[in-house]
Amino acid sequence: MNTSHSSPGAEERPVTITRVAETRWLAVEDDREVGRGDAVRRPDGRMFVSVDAWRGPVFDRLAAAMVADLPTPLHVVVGESDRAVAAAWERAGFTTGRREREYAVPTDPSVTGLHAVRPPSAVTIVPAGEARDDLLRVLDRAVRDEVEATVGWRTMPAEVLPRPAGVTVVDPSKYAVAERSGRYVGLVRMALVPRRPRIGLIAVLAEERRRGVARALLAHSLGALHRSGAGSAWAEVDETNTAATALFEGVGARRTGANLELTRL
Numbered sequence: 001m002n003t004s005h006s007s008p009g010a011e012e013r014p015v016t017i018t019r020v021a022e023t024r025w026l027a028v029e030d031d032r033e034v035g036r037g038d039a040v041r042r043p044d045g046r047m048f049v050s051v052d053a054w055r056g057p058v059f060d061r062l063a064a065a066m067v068a069d070l071p072t073p074l075h076v077v078v079g080e081s082d083r084a085v086a087a088a089w090e091r092a093g094f095t096t097g098r099r100e101r102e103y104a105v106p107t108d109p110s111v112t113g114l115h116a117v118r119p120p121s122a123v124t125i126v127p128a129g130e131a132r133d134d135l136l137r138v139l140d141r142a143v144r145d146e147v148e149a150t151v152g153w154r155t156m157p158a159e160v161l162p163r164p165a166g167v168t169v170v171d172p173s174k175y176a177v178a179e180r181s182g183r184y185v186g187l188v189r190m191a192l193v194p195r196r197p198r199i200g201l202i203a204v205l206a207e208e209r210r211r212g213v214a215r216a217l218l219a220h221s222l223g224a225l226h227r228s229g230a231g232s233a234w235a236e237v238d239e240t241n242t243a244a245t246a247l248f249e250g251v252g253a254r255r256t257g258a259n260l261e262l263t264r265l
Helices: 056-069 083-091 133-149 213-228 242-249
Strands: 002-005 016-021 024-029 032-041 047-053 074-079 095-106 123-126 175-180 183-191 198-204 232-238 254-264
Touching (some): 016 056, 024 056, 032 056, 047 056, 056 083, 074 083, 083 254, 095 242, 123 213, 133 183, 175 213, 183 213
Parallel strands (some): 047 074, 198 232
Antiparallel strands (some): 002 016, 024 032, 095 232, 095 254, 183 198
């Protein structure tokens, strides 16, 4: 347990910053919690931090304590419109590394224009929950290797999920896949959260791209959501991923905001 005391200004009371666990810090003033900081290591290995504080000076002290205690690089995600929070992290030495667009994606085929979309010749869409676990894991590993060899997995939206080391597919029931000749060549991962389903990932092997596989996977998944009563889904896309941006905007997805990923090296 690490503890530090801040020196109060003319109108401030002393605040004690304590690392109460490996990934949690508390700010206490007069035996009352006035802020907390948390850290989580995502499945791709990146360490993300967050601070929840009632006052700006407390935020700064928590951020400084976490930066001092944790190895770099560190990452944080803030809403693009929340300039006050972004500025606070910038004071702690963070700089903007990437920008991620958020989209609301309609599911109605008459809106998306996907009602007539069919998979390419010799390709079959295997619905979510019916994919073979072994083939799915082989595809997932191949997709990750291709992404890491090009733009880097850091450009992909990451879900914060508990998982054993080396395990990248936690719940196979979330995946629909495209199959060709007994081999999986594309996938879409859908999280069916109650408020709005989330398209967590859509990916196709490099050798199968530009044939309509991704569009067929999206048509299948959005159609299934529409039949279940969901009017829209949401997705996040790195702004440099022009192919994914074109895919979603081409089916009428509406941009609803953006997130900034800030990094301290």
